[in-house]
Amino acid sequence: MDQRISFITLAVADVAASRAFYVGGLGWTPELEADGVLMIRVGEHVILSLWDRAEFEEEVGPITTGDGVAPFTLAHNVATREEVDGILWLARSLGRQASVAEERAWGGYTGYFADPDGARWEIAYNPGPVGQTVLPDQT
Template sequence: MDQRISFVTLAVADVAASRSFYVDGLGWTPEIEAEGVLMIRVGEHVILSLWDRREFEEEVGRIASGGDGLAPFTLAHNVATRAEVDAVLELARSLGCEAPAAEERVWGGYTGYFADPDGVRWEIAYNPGPVGQTVLP
């Protein structure tokens, strides 16, 4: 098996609300739109798939209900400068997201977070190190 990820699929409560957030709000371009699913190219070979939660469960299996708290993962969007981190967080705030100020991290980066309509946390990161540079376009 090749060492790569092709799709990141999120089971969402309302595909229309997710579309409004990602396409109308963030300005991303859909690759595929169909009943219950929205697919957006987020990298040269990576698709973010936003899938109706009910249809997701029918195909994949029951989603655990964990109560309060965050989903146990984040999605990261790396940028080339600290100023870009601040700009993306400001865009998120303009869309109604809670997006606290970014912070300097002990590993040398600068990051902040916001959540999409389903509470999925996005990390907006400036990582000046070699690994951070490999993920930039």
């Protein structure tokens, strides 16, 4: 098996609300739209699939819920600290809960916002070599 991820699928309560946030708010472009699903290319070979929660459960199985934050984040790395602050401001302007970015012990600068279903996005400036490998070509 190749060491890669092709799809990240999030079960969402309301595909239309997710579309309004990701497409209308963040300005992303859908790759595919069908009843109960919205797919957005988020990398050269990676698709974010936003799938109606009921349809997700029919195919994958029951979703467990509880208090707190889901034990994962989706990360969007940027080239500057200012971009981190700008994206967190954008999320707040869209009515989303967003933290204030902070300097991290590992040398980066990050903050978080929640999408309409509570999935946490980390917006990160990582000046180290690993952080640079995930940025689009800057040339």
